[in-house]
Amino acid sequence: MLYKILVVDDEPPVRDLLEDLFKKEDCVPVTCGSGEEALALLKKETFDVVLLDIKLSGISGLDVLKDIREKYSDLPVVMITGFGFDEELIGKSKQFGCCGYIGKNMPVAEIIVTFKKFVKEAKERTRV
Amino acid sequence: MKDIFSKLIEDAAVLVLYLDQNGNIVLCNKKTQGTVGLNSAEIVGKNWLSILFKNDDNTIKREMFKAVLDDALTYRRTKDFECHLKSSQGDSRLISWNVTPILDKHERIQGSLLLGHDITESQEGKNSLKNIDDSLKNIISSIDEYALYVINLDSLITYFGMGCEKMFGYSKPEIIFKHASILHSSNKAVLELEAILKHVHQFGKYESEINLLTNAGSTIPVRLTVNNFLDAQGKLTGYVFIAKDITRTKKLEYQIFQAEKLAALGQLSAGIAHEINNPLFVISGRLVMLKGEKLASKFAETIDLIDSQVNRIRKLVDRVLKFARKSALTLEPVDINEIIELALPLALYNNLPSVEVKIEKIFEKNIPKISGDLDQLQEVFLNIIINAYQSMPEGGVIKITTSNFQNRYALIQITDTGMGIPETNLKNIFMPFFSTKGQGTGLGLSICHNIIKNHNGSIELESRINQGTTFTVKLPFA
Numbered sequence: 373m374l375y376k377i378l379v380v381d382d383e384p385p386v387r388d389l390l391e392d393l394f395k396k397e398d399c400v401p402v403t404c405g406s407g408e409e410a411l412a413l414l415k416k417e418t419f420d421v422v423l424l425d426i427k428l429s430g431i432s433g434l435d436v437l438k439d440i441r442e443k444y445s446d447l448p449v450v451m452i453t454g455f456g457f458d459e460e461l462i463g464k465s466k467q468f469g470c471c472g473y474i475g476k477n478m479p480v481a482e483i484i485v486t487f488k489k490f491v492k493e494a495k496e497r498t499r500v
Numbered sequence: 501m502k503d504i505f506s507k508l509i510e511d512a513a514v515l516v517l518y519l520d521q522n523g524n525i526v527l528c529n530k531k532t533q534g535t536v537g538l539n540s541a542e543i544v545g546k547n548w549l550s551i552l553f554k555n556d557d558n559t560i561k562r563e564m565f566k567a568v569l570d571d572a573l574t575y576r577r578t579k580d581f582e583c584h585l586k587s588s589q590g591d592s593r594l595i596s597w598n599v600t601p602i603l604d605k606h607e608r609i610q611g612s613l614l615l616g617h618d619i620t621e622s623q624e625g626k627n628s629l630k631n632i633d634d635s636l637k638n639i640i641s642s643i644d645e646y647a648l649y650v651i652n653l654d655s656l657i658t659y660f661g662m663g664c665e666k667m668f669g670y671s672k673p674e675i676i677f678k679h680a681s682i683l684h685s686s687n688k689a690v691l692e693l694e695a696i697l698k699h700v701h702q703f704g705k706y707e708s709e710i711n712l713l714t715n716a717g718s719t720i721p722v723r724l725t726v727n728n729f730l731d732a733q734g735k736l737t738g739y740v741f742i743a744k745d746i747t748r749t750k751k752l753e754y755q756i757f758q759a760e761k762l763a764a765l766g767q768l769s770a771g772i773a774h775e776i777n778n779p780l781f782v783i784s785g786r787l788v789m790l791k792g793e794k795l796a797s798k799f800a801e802t803i804d805l806i807d808s809q810v811n812r813i814r815k816l817v818d819r820v821l822k823f824a825r826k827s828a829l830t831l832e833p834v835d836i837n838e839i840i841e842l843a844l845p846l847a848l849y850n851n852l853p854s855v856e857v858k859i860e861k862i863f864e865k866n867i868p869k870i871s872g873d874l875d876q877l878q879e880v881f882l883n884i885i886i887n888a889y890q891s892m893p894e895g896g897v898i899k900i901t902t903s904n905f906q907n908r909y910a911l912i913q914i915t916d917t918g919m920g921i922p923e924t925n926l927k928n929i930f931m932p933f934f935s936t937k938g939q940g941t942g943l944g945l946s947i948c949h950n951i952i953k954n955h956n957g958s959i960e961l962e963s964r965i966n967q968g969t970t971f972t973v974k975l976p977f978a
Binding site for chain 2: 383385386389390392393396427453454455456457458475476477479480481
């Protein structure tokens, strides 16, 4: 197994797709549909990385990110959004401590490669 | 009796001075003392001119006053004279003098009596009225946005006033006694004028925005007010037309409308793009997974086709997001000439028509740097240059000039010798999804517009069919 990934997205088809894509990459994805659920899951299980949608119903992705940063300082979080490369959102995500940013508008193959690259870099940083 | 006179003189509201034959002061009242700022003891016995002009070295005024007194004494008559007196405090009073020789019973000169009225205040009043009058005239003649003309009951122009020649381009002689419908633009000019006059009859006044026609044949949008023109007996003799040129107002209104429309569209587009991106992500993701399966070749072909079409949508949505986005600017001091030099080679990578295009660069050196986002500005000029190429399918010249505009802006003009843009398309040119090219999304120039606006600059264009188009960009210096 490469990574155990917590996938947070409020749209079931998106969640299911990500789940299938990551399984193919020899990862173990666990999915949930809201920030609240994600924080609850993090209390129970350990993950290698969180893939977090920015626009969520309930607590926003950015607030979840802040919360994770406070409680699990070493846990890498990659943000994903349908808004594409919005510099304002990228700026905020970085400020709140995400290790990468992915737009759903990127070609799918690229999304997976980029995601793995972000996680690898983050893991290397924490090891150092 | 003498005491009463003395008291009257002493307390009089006018300056009273009595001089002897030699011009020395024998008597002066309180008002005089107050005006020159000296007491009686300091004044009496002194030469009158040395006292009155004690604080003033204007010798011309002094000599003139002296001449007036000489004249009064020589011809034994009363003379008037106006002059300013400076007090010891330095303030200046305007005094209207009345100089009267005092003769004895043998008509010999005993001395002279000077009575002075302080008219400073009343004169100031007059002056300020005159100033108002003058400035009104100035104001009226400088308001070239107004034109005033009068027509008689036969609708013939009888007065072609201020501002008219400039607004309509007719000289007075050529238009006086012409039918006023000559200034109306529609092909039903006479009917339009009649309708206006009918309205004035009914309601006493007409006021509306309409287009009038100039001598050169162009129309000007005006706010037209028409009133009855009555003679002294109150009899209707014609109509007064006041037209205010509202071209500028119209242009501003239009710009604000455009800006608001663009902002609203931006928000809407961002929302829609986001909603499209999610399902699109699912579709393209599922396609990728399907491609990994072993499929019959006819399915594989179909899937490839779907994939390419999905990609097309994805690219479009990307452009929409780019247009909609309020992307933060990465500001740095940038050299405008350098940006254009960087953008030019990029244009060649953009599938341009392979025709002969000559690029003329007229760059002013040492233009101050502007505070801008290098990448975004580069995109703007790249876009304009590509547009220029595409407007010249048979080749031509692209002229790029840069200059320092009033020490405030970097001015960039990009002119092509292409097919030009029809006037009907000009007003939509910066609107998203507006394209005449058949290819492309119609977002390029709307993105440029947004980028320049985010830089507090302006972008405008002028175009003539079959002659070419000029884009003018202004960017404020850092």
